[in-house]
Amino acid sequence: MMTLIIGGSGSGKSSYAEDYIATCSKDSRKYYIATMQVFDKEGQAKVEKHQKMRENKGFHAIEQPISIGKVLEKTGDTPVSESTALLECISNLVANEMFFGNEPKEIKRITEKIIREVEQLNKSFKHLVIVTNNIFEDGMxxxxxxxxxxxxxADINKKLAMMADKVIEIVVGIPVVLKEGK
Incomplete structure (x- = not known):
């Protein structure tokens, strides 16, 4: 099962996603797939805030800023088919994939790669929860x-929403279910 959680910056989507996955996972192993690369003090502060938020929640963190399909190589001997995973977050992953190296990559290739790897994770984990950002409303x-x-x-979020069994938007801390079932 795949759940997509979307919201604007500071909407409470990360906190909601962590609480949500706790209800999905029950007693199964929980993975936290972290995609943020730290470049400065602000980024480090954000990572530390998120680490503190998930402290004592039983997550096994996997730092994977690019090529999220490689997460499966880092789960050890535990069968992930009975595990849950929280992928935090798509906006960091897209930026990392696009700007890894010297030149920005072609968006069609990046979109296809990310979708292919999410499909791989979705087939592997019992429940995959994905956090993404709504960055489309400023009109600039x-x-x-x-x-x-x-x-x-936009392309990735649309495809993920189509793939997801459930889509939840977090608006000022309030979850709004946009899709329930395929």
Missing amino acids: IYDETTMDYIQAM
Whole structure:
């Protein structure tokens, strides 16, 4: 089963996702797939905040800023088919994939790669919860590279929503179920 949780910055989506996965996982092993790369003090503070939020929640953290399909190589001997995973978050993953190396990558390739790897995780874990950002409501026009990123996020979020069994939007801390069942 796959659940997509979407919301704006500071909406409470991460906290909600962690509580949500606790109800899904029951006694099964829980993985936290962290995609953020730390580049500065602000990023480090955000990572520390999220680590503190999930402290004592029983997550096994896997740092995987790119190529999330490789997560399966890092789960050890535990069969993941009975485990749950929280992928936090798609916006970091897209940025990391697009800007890994010297030049931005072509968005169609990045979109296809991320979707393919999410499908792989979804088939492997009993329950996959994915957090993503709603970055589409400011109405601004940006430079070409930023617009490519926004387009990639739009394409990926649409495909994930279609794949998901459940889609929940967090609006000012309130979960709104947008989709229940395929």
